[in-house]
Amino acid sequence: MRLRAKERWLVIGSMVCLAAIGVNAAKVTLADTDRRNNGRLRQSVPDANAAGGQVDLVGPVGSGQFGAQVAVLPNGNIVVTDPLFDLPGPIADVGAVYLYDGNTLSEISRLTGSAAGDRVGSSGITVLSNGNYVIMSSGWNNGAATSAGAVTFGNAKTGISGMVSAANSLIGSTTLDEVGGNGVTKLSNGNYVVPSPNWDAPGAANAGAATFGNGNTGVTGTVSAANSLVGSTANDSVSLAITALTNGNYVVSNPNWDGPGAVNAGAVTFGNGTIGTSGTISAANSLVGSTANDTLAGVGAGSAVTALTNGNYVVTSTRWDAPGVVDAGAATFGNGTTGVSGPISAANSLIGSTANDRIGNFGTSTGSGVTPLANGNYVVVSQFWNAPGAALAGAATFGNGTTGTTGTVSAANSLVGSAANHNVGSSGVTALTNGNYVVSSRQWDGPGALQAGAATFGNGTTGISGTISAANSLVGTRASDSVGTGGIIALTNGNYVVISPVWASATASAIGAVTLGNGTTGISGTISSANSLIGSTAQDRVGGGGVTALTNGNYVVATPEWDAPGVVNVGAVTLGNGATGVTGTISAANSLVGSTAADFVGSNNGGNSSVVALTNGNYIVASVSWDSPGAADVGAVTFGNGTTGVTGAVSAANSLVGSTASDSVNFVILGLTNGNYVVRNPNWDAPGLVNAGAVTFGNGTIGTSGTISAAKSLVGSTASDQVGSGGVTPLTNGSYVVSTPGWDNGATANAGAVTYGIGSGGTSGPISSSNSVVGTVTGVLSFSSTLSNGRMVVGQRLRNIVTVFDPDPATVRSPFDFDGDGKTDVGIFRPGPAEWWYRRSSDGQVPALQFGTSTDAIAPVDYTGDGKSDVAFFRPTTGEWFILRSEDGSFYSFPFGGAGDTPVPADYDGDGKGDVAVFRSTNNTWYIQRSSDLGVSIITFGASGDLPVTADYDGDGKSDIGIFRPGPGEWWYLRSSDGGNRAFQFGTSTDKTVVGDYTGDGKADAAFFRPTTGEWFILRSEDGSFYSFPFGGAGDTPVPGDYDGDGKTDAAVFRPSSATWFMLGSTSGTQIIPFGAATDRPIPNAFVR
Structure with missing residues (x-):
């Protein structure tokens, strides 16, 4: 005992x-x-x-469209709607919403309607930022009040049971109140706001209401002025728009609110995101207009509420009338903690001084004329502002994001045009990542050059004022140069790029130019080949296909209309250095180019991106019209290295290409979170099958080339299957989901399929039940997926079934998996000669190589995201890392850490790649270099003598910092999901930590091996219970891993005395393999502490 x-x-x-x-x-x-x-x-x-496969949840008796919508909560539980569910009687279409336990798949709760046609859940489910959820039922009937509507809060763990009523829901009280019909607005603190613009106040139809809901307890009862912000006049329609602020508070826009004697004066009301704001709108609690049709934050281009990055906000009201000035317009600063109230005036707003100045007006339709800056400040564009003697000169005004900017727009506080129709800012304001900004004014006239265009740099702390000129702006020199008309792109390093596709040289029209600007000082003067990438032939239109910012600070220029010598419109794509730029003319020496007329390299169709930036800094180029020899418009997708680029002609040797004419129609490239990518080609023709469709995985480190085929792509097996036509959804764990509504299941046309794509190597071959959830009747499948272990949940509403799909075990990444088959490989490091030997579980072969020295600390994880562990080590004497890429056998090294640090590599940012990291015991600090953005996290956690035990304890797809404290046998870890920590006692000072997911729930279990007795102790992450069992003996070395590839960690030991491995497979049973020598260090013991 x-x-x-x-x-x-x-x-x-x-x-x-x-x-x-x-x-x-x-x-x-x-x-x-x-x-x-x-x-x-x-x-x-x-x-x-269960390891791999599919499990069906069948709707209960009475179900109708069970699975119409499914949502997987962050804790793994599953919400399912059943809007046509019938109660016994039958009472038709009352509707139901269920919560299922994500581990057991048992029903936790059931919410239903009570009257025919309630259709509970028919308006959708919203998952809150804290993991709880809200159910919308706008058609719910409150007695004789039909479609009064209801919004019901559900706890992520316990759900909500019973029938919808005022006791458990926020409800309407009048016919067509339709509470829940406009969804809910999620706040960043987990709370929410329910807009009900059609709610009727006593004696005032469609007065409207905005009701605050607590994200932990919800809100119940009937909508009223006691629990909601409400209007008081018919058609006030309060809550037409709700803006969530970054600090958790919110702002309610009410452009139709009637002030005393002023119809549609408009009101904007601040809401407290912790306790809510209730009562009737008035000038005491709201910013209000004072003249009929001021319509604050409503009618008129640019009228809106804009949330600033520091939690404050700005209200633009372009139709506001100043005393005696119609449509002067105003931009009013609001404090994000206390709001702003009272009538608009020059004392609290930036305003115009001339009729139709329309301050804040930008563009010709809806959208805010305010651009938030990264440092919390802002810029207001007023393209119709009239300068003295210059109608429509335009203005861009810098605003202080802490105190606001007030008064009348003028050249003293704004960048302005100097002549009529300059429309300064009409092409927008680009916020730079360092807090500065750039104003684009394509209609600005230079000396003797109408619409020469200008791009003006502004300091994000002090702004810029005065008139535009070549002294403060990058400008054109010829009529219709329209500098900046192609846009201004902010780079991740703080610099920017100005696109001027119709810029003309002295000898050729519209050759185009793309110019790098310094994000600290800007760029001014005129465009030339000395400061820009330009074309050489008329109508080259450099940058006409756009500029794409890469995550490493560089950029890519697409010029699909570029002409090669003697060949028109071959197209070109050019890499630019984000620090120094790229200048001169385009050529095959500095660009990826086409070789046939009308190849249009760097072009796509349907508004799809022609260049896609990957998260690792590389990029992918689409060339939808590229012709292969003998087949027009087969299309090409080309990988580009984000540091060195790709040059020369597009071909099957450097690109993924189609094989049949027009294969490329409607193709789309999507980057995955781990740096890889997917190409969706629904119109790809398989041999003999028109529009079978294909979705192809691409390696984001070295690219994927050759012709699309079933060997490298997920494909259809019937004509017009159009694989991927429903879209591809990237998941945060690096995998992806493919929707194919037109897939035919034998004789059943358009049965549909939803496929789980493996983020490390892709999913290939024809769609089938082994790799997809497939429909069996013609209809629509809906899907949701967890972000922790790749589980996919698919609703089949016409069958009243919800299918839970767990990926095949081989798709779940296993530690120390050098061959990428989803199983841990037996392997050793031989310190003397620094040799690595491992036995591939896929085919039994034994590669061997020399890498490192006898004193190096082995640290093999998947650093490149290809699904295979990379041979790697950390040199404790120098703090250097050495990594041998599994893709091609090349290696790289770099310093990160210092002498005496402990290597703790793991995937801390959830991008599917191992991050280099060290634990420094001298100051109890963790240093982590994220592979996703190369940023460094520095976190103090632990105490002297602690041992690092990093693992994904909370199942969010990211490794959590953790320590084992040997003295008291305590475990402490810091959850990446919510920043909380957990501590508990488990083990003794002499035990060996063997953390792993032994139960297969996607969360690491605290575990230890007792060397004196050969016992294993596992603490289940599901419920905190533990179990123990003997496996091994005194003197054995623990080597935990997933040796049978079922997604569960297996207990295993290496016995030095006989150089034998013993593995207790959770599915395969016991394996015994002789491998190594007595003095070898088993590789799966690398992170045992």
Whole structure:
């Protein structure tokens, strides 16, 4: 018998009793449990943790469209709507919403309507930022009040049960109140706001209401002025728009609100995001107009509420009338903590002084004329502002984001035009990442040159004022140069790029130019080949296909209309250095180019991106019209290195290409979160099958080339399957989901399919039930997916089924997997000669190589994101890392850390790639270099003598910082999901930590191996219970890993005395493999502490 005071465990024979502090005691016999159920009692529900495969949740009796919408919550639980559910009677279409346990797939709760046609859940589900959820039912009937509507809060763990009523929901009280019909606005703090513009106040139809909901408890009862911000006059339509501020508060726009004697004066009301704001709108609690049709934040281009990056906000009201001045317009600063109230005036707003100045007006339709800057300040564009003697000169005014900017627009406080129709700012303002900004004014006239255009740099702390000139702006010199007409692109390093596709040289029209600007000082003067990338032939239109900013600070210029010598419109794509730019003329020496007339390299169709930036700094180029020899418009997708670029002609040797004419129609490139990419070609023709469709995975480090085929792509098997036509959705774990509504399941046309794509190597071959959830009747599949372990949940509403799809075990990444088959490989590091030997589980071959020295610390993880572990080590004496790429056998090295640091590589940012990291015991600090953006996180966590035990304890797809404190046997870890930490006692000072996901729930379990007895102790992440078992003996070395590839960590030991490996596979059973020598270090022991 073993008794520990802290946990109070009692182990007697084959009976286990747990009475941990704060946990209800539970007693089960081992005969009633098995490892597949992770120690839980057997239940009459599917096992959601079964290795791989699909499990169907069948709608209960009465279901109608069970699975119309599905949502997987952050904790893994599943919300399912069933809007046509019938109660016994039958009472038709009352609707239901269920919450299912993500582990057991058992029903936790059920919310239903009570009257025919309630259709609870038909208006959707919203998952809040804190993980809880809200159910919208705008057609719910409150007695005789039809479509009064209801919004119901659901707890992520316990859900919500019963029938919708005022006791558990926010409800309307009048016919067509339609509460929930406009969704909900999520606040950053987890709370929410319900807009109900059609709500009727007593005696005032469509007065409207905005109701605050607590994200932990919800809001219940009937909408009223007691719990909501409401209008008081018919058609006030309060809450037509709600803007969430970055600090958790919110702002309600009410352009139709009627002030005293002023119809549609408009009002904008600040809302407290912690307790809400209620009562009737007035000048006491709102910013209001004072003249009929001022319509604050409403009618008129540019009228809106804009949230600033520091939590404050700006209200633009372009139709506001100043005393005696119609449509002067105003931009009013609002404090994000206290708001702003009272009538608009020059004392609290930036205003115009001439009729139709329309301050804040930008563009010709809706949208704000305010640009928030990265440092919290802002810029107001007023393109119709009239200067003295110069109508429509235009202005761009800098605003202080802490105190606001007030008064009348003028050349003293704004960048302005100097002549009529300059329309300064009409092409927009670009906020730079360092807080500065650039104003684009394509209609600005230079001396003797109408619409020469200008791009003006502004300091984000002090702004810029006065008139535009070549002294403060990059300008054109010829009529219609229209500098900046192609846009201004902010680079990630703070610099920017000005695109001028119709800029003309002295000898050729519209050759185009792309110019780099310094983000600290700007660029001024005129465009030339000395400061810009330009074309050489009329109508080359350099930059006409856009400029794409890369994550490493560089940029890519697409010029699809560029002419090669003697060949028109071959197209070109050019890499530019984000620090120094690229200048001179385009050529095959500095660009990727086409070779046939009308190849239009760097072009795409349907508004799809022609260049896609990958998260690792590389990029992908689309060339939809590229012709292969003998086939027109097969299309090409070309990989480009973000540091060195790609040059020369497009071909099948450097690009992924189609094989049949017009294969490229409607193709789309999507970057994945781990740096890889996917190409969607729904119109690709398989041999003999028109429009079978293909979705092809691309390696984001070295690219993917050759002709599309079933060997490298997910493809259809019937004509017009159009694989991927429903879209491809990237997941945060690097994988992706492919929707194919037109896929035919045998004789069933358009049955549809939803496919899980493996983010490390892709999913290829024809769609089938082995790689997809497939429909069996003609209809629409809906899907949702967790972000922790790749689980996909698909609703099949016409069958009243929801399918839970767990990827095949080989798609779940296993540690120390050098061949990428989803299984841990047996392997050793031989210190003397610094040799690595491992046995590939896929084919039994044994590669061997020399890499490192005897004193190096081995640190093999998947650093490149290709699904294979890379041979790697950390040199403790110098703090250097050495990584051997699994893709091509090349290596790279770099310093990160210092002497005496402990290497703790893991995927801390969830991009599917291992991040280099060290734990410095001298100051208890973790240093992590994120592979996603190369930024460095520095976190103090731990104490002297602690041992690092990093793992994904909370199942969010990111490794969590953790330590084991040997003295008291304590574990501490910091959750990446919410920043909270957990501490508990488990083990003794001499135990060896062997963290892993032993239960297969997507979360790491704290675990240790006791060397003196050969016992393993596992603390389940699901419920905090533990189990133990003997496997190994004294002197054995623990080597945990997933040796059978079922997604669960297996207990395993290496016995030095006989150089033998013993693995207890959770699915395959016991394996015994002789491998290595007595003095070797087993590789899977690398991170055991």
